[in-house]
Amino acid sequence: MIEVKNLTKSFEGRTVLHNISAVFETGKTNLIIGRSGSGKTVLLKNSIGLIQPDSGEIFYDGRKLIGMGKKELNILRREMGMLFQGSALFDSMTVLENVMFPLDMFSNDSYKEREKRAMFCLERVNLLDAEHLYPSEISGGMMKRAAIARAIALKPRYLFCDEPNSGLDPKTALLIDDLIHDITVEYKMTTIINTHDMNSVINIGENIIFIKEGIKEWQGDKHQVINSNNEALNDFIFASDLFKKVKKAGNHKS
Amino acid sequence: MNESLHRLGEYVLLMKKAIAIPDRWSMFFKQLIREIYKLGVDSLWIVVIISVFIGTVIAIQISLNINSPLIPKFTIGYTTREIILLEFSSSIMCLILAGKVGSNIASEIGTMRITEQIDAIEIMGVNSANFLIMPKIIGLMLFIPVLVIFSMFTGIIGGIGASYLDTRMTPSSFEYGLQFYFNSFYIWYSIIKSVVYAFIISSIAAYFGYNVKGGALDVGKASTNAVVMSSIMILLADVIMTHLMLT
Structure with a gap:
């Protein structure tokens, strides 16, 4: 479980996050949703420790992130996996080498065992055929899957995904969503996903936090999101035709 | 002034993080091994080509300019050797390498920064500066002396080639000049200078690349700034080291 308490962050006098508190639960896909520029990425980067907040606290299963010693922080980081918006695969390495990278850095297993684990991760994301290809030789969806394989190589306890579906076609986006959800359940991870993809909200939104202009406006799950009375949330989600239809269908049933 | 001090502070902190x-x-x-191959071995061909041609040109230019019955012919070989050993193969060659290798380092690290590859390394709990920068610094410091020795050797060969082409000198007088009053310390002087230049090129380029903010345009700017700044620092270091080691 990751707990964020009273988090505030400003950049050059402009407050991007206002006193945000939230709980991200273990074994669930926790979604942070909001418009572009609402502060989602800043919240995610603060939660990971890539950006230092101005005030507030972050706890990883009771361990306080802010003020943590270098050694402890490095141990905690090894329990984290991250899927970046652009995949962030290393250009100079093949897909297999990318997945093996965290194992090469931190595992004391033999080369054969490390390779076996990397191949298992690639098989898990259905990417065995691409092991010897470079990131520039594979599609966007394959890059995301390779990045997921790299993120789970060390069996992390926490998985962070920044816009995992950006630039993907709807079918591939659904596959990526399902993969992240299945892995979350399988590894009992605390997964935080930053998204503005409404398909993801319907598909895997087990715990959703809606942010508007740096303020937490609403928290709930995919079933509650449709029927919420929060005006700001409704403005955001019903901008999508898909959601309008979902709501309409729901009203007809009732 | 404040901006310069801020950048100097950032550079020192980055080096502290990288050299660990x-x-x-x-x-x-x-x-x-990868960096030695990519930054060093891949630069061998350009070093050889430039050195052969510049060695040839230096010999021809000297023969043209000191064509006097009062100056012995072997002076051409002697002067060519001194120019190549003392300045060309170390300082001028490293200025050229600052362009090739420096821009390569700055653009590679800069691209990794804007595509979040550096963030990915940090998230894993790896010291990204140490992982990315230290092998480049050590690799270049190990291999640049090899490039300098190649440059000296091929530059002299270029000069010998000129002695066969130019009727104002003879190969025997040129070879005598090459051996005349030879001071082996000049080779060490060049090698020591080149090691310092290697650190300047790799560390400054890495600093500019690592601190890129923005997009592709900013990577290009960082690459240009890295080459300009490392060239200035090479020239400054040249003056200081020449004063310290030869006077």
Whole structure:
């Protein structure tokens, strides 16, 4: 479980996050949703420790992130996996080498065992055929899957995904969503996903936090999101035709 | 002034972070071999081509300019050797390498920064500066002396070639000049200078690349700034080291 308490962050006098508190639960896909520029990425980067907040606290299963010693922080980081918006695969390495990278850095297993684990991760994301290809030789969806394989190589306890579906076609986006959800359940991870993809909200939104202009406006799950009375949330989600239809269908049933 | 001091402080802090015991030695050596090959071995051809031609031109220019019955012919070989050993193969060659290698380092690290590859390394708990920068610095410091020796050798060969082409000198007088009053310390002087230049090129380029903010345009700017700044620093270091070691 990751707990964020009273988090505030400003950049050059402009407050991007206002006193945000939230709980991200273990074994669930926790979604942070909001418009572009609402502060989602800043919240995610603060939660990971890539950006230092101005005030507030972050706890990883009771361990306080802010003020943590270098050694402890490095141990905690090894329990984290991250899927970046652009995949962030290393250009100079093949897909297999990318997945093996965290194992090469931190595992004391033999080369054969490390390779076996990397191949298992690639098989898990259905990417065995691409092991010897470079990131520039594979599609966007394959890059995301390779990045997921790299993120789970060390069996992390926490998985962070920044816009995992950006630039993907709807079918591939659904596959990526399902993969992240299945892995979350399988590894009992605390997964935080930053998204503005409404398909993801319907598909895997087990715990959703809606942010508007740096303020937490609403928290709930995919079933509650449709029927919420929060005006700001409704403005955001019903901008999508898909959601309008979902709501309409729901009203007809009732 | 404040901006310059701020940048100097950032540079020192980055070097402190980069020059540390690697998280894993096996990965460090793997990266080191890669960097030596990419930054050093791949530069061999340009060093050889430039040195042969410049060696030839230096010999021809000297023969043209000191064509006097009062000056012995072997002076052409002697002067060519001194120019190549003292200045060309170390300082001028490193200025050229600052363009090739420096821009390569700055653009590679800069691209990794804007595509979040550096963030990905940090998230894993790896010291990204140490993992990315130290192998480049050590690799270049190890291999640049090899390039300098190649440059000296091929530059002299170029000069010998000119002695066969130019009727104002003879190969025998040129070879005598090459051996005349030879001071082996000049080779060490060049090698020591080149090691310092290697540190300047790799560390400054890495600093500019590592601190890129923005997009592709900013990577290009960082690359240009890295080359300009390392060239200035090479010239400054040249003056200081020449004063310290030769006077």
